[in-house]
Amino acid sequence: MSDFLKAIKQTCELQDKANQVMAGGDWTNLNIDWVSCACAELGESYTWSGYKHWKRQEVNLHQLGIEVIDTYHFMLSMAIEKGVCAESIFKAAFNEVSVKSRETMRALCAENLTKGESGVAVLKTRIKSSIKASLAWALSCDNNPKLLENTAQELMLLASVVGFSDEQFLSNYLVKNCINIYRQKLGDREGKYPRMWIFRGETIEDNQVAEILTKENPALAMDVVALEAALNDALRQFHPQSAAA
Numbered sequence: 650m651s652d653f654l655k656a657i658k659q660t661c662e663l664q665d666k667a668n669q670v671m672a673g674g675d676w677t678n679l680n681i682d683w684v685s686c687a688c689a690e691l692g693e694s695y696t697w698s699g700y701k702h703w704k705r706q707e708v709n710l711h712q713l714g715i716e717v718i719d720t721y722h723f724m725l726s727m728a729i730e731k732g733v734c735a736e737s738i739f740k741a742a743f744n745e746v747s748v749k750s751r752e753t754m755r756a757l758c759a760e761n762l763t764k765g766e767s768g769v770a771v772l773k774t775r776i777k778s779s780i781k782a783s784l785a786w787a788l789s790c791d792n793n794p795k796l797l798e799n800t801a802q803e804l805m806l807l808a809s810v811v812g813f814s815d816e817q818f819l820s821n822y823l824v825k826n827c828i829n830i831y832r833q834k835l836g837d838r839e840g841k842y843p844r845m846w847i848f849r850g851e852t853i854e855d856n857q858v859a860e861i862l863t864k865e866n867p868a869l870a871m872d873v874v875a876l877e878a879a880l881n882d883a884l885r886q887f888h889p890q891s892a893a894a
Contacts, residue, residue, distance in 0.1 A: 653743055656819045656871050657801060658735040663826040663873060664725045670833045676726075683727035687787045690720040691780055694807075698776045699769075708773055710758075710811040717783075717808045718821050724787060724804065728797035742801035751809040758812040779810045820870030824863060827873045828856050831880060835891055847887040858883055 668676040694716035699706040728738065741747065757775070761768035786803050790796045808818045832855070835842040848858050862879050863870040869879055877893075885892035 654739045657739045661735045666830050677730045683723045684791050686723040687720045691784050699773050714808045714811050714813045721804045724800045728800045731794040733797045737798045738801045741798045747802045754809040779807050783807045827876050
């Protein structure tokens with residue numbers, strides 16, 4: 650199995666687990682309006698595009714990319730609800746044409762950033778048109794669930810416009826959802842889980858621990874089982890009663 654197929658499968662598994670925690674085991678039968686949730690996230694991504702003509706704004710490429718990844722949570726949920734399998738999502742995102750399209754977008758982003766204000770202006774135009782295209786796609790999914798096979802491709806392509814690699818997109822998603830589920834698993838909702846950890850002599854939040862661990866060992870960001878084990882080892886060192894058995 651390729652690393653990317655494994656990662657896509659893990660995103661599907663994690664999203665199902667997260668939705669069970671947030672909405673219950675029958676979440677696929679609740680008729681949740683995933684498209685409205687996704688459009689709201691894409692709207693938030695737009696706020697980082699520097700679209701306002703009446704004031705000077707700095708484009709925040711990283712935060713824009715993070716909002717796009719948040720959109721993936723909702724559209725992936727809709728895909729799972731409609732019975733789209735991980736293999737179909739993978740095939741749509743990792744065929745030769747799709748991969749090449751993302752490589753082209755990342756190259757254009759890097760090129761524009763070397764050209765100062767004129768390059769940024771071109772990049773801003775591309776970002777805005779790309780967000781609009783993703784909004785149109787999301788809205789179309791309501792009437793054509795077959796389009797949900799393109800969930801990873803559509804949003805990874807949008808993220809590539811601001812320079813995100815495929816690895817960055819998937820690893821950011823996996824780490825965030827891994828932390829969220831890990832917190833719930835160990836009693837965060839009941840107040841039994843310590844979000845602040847003593848880690849290597851510093852008191853920091855658990856998501857910062859995950860950031861350090863994945864920076865030191867990037868493979869953890871694409872393997873939630875290994876990441877959870879690493880988090881558990883770190884938690885056990887100072888708070889053994891909270892760590893998973």
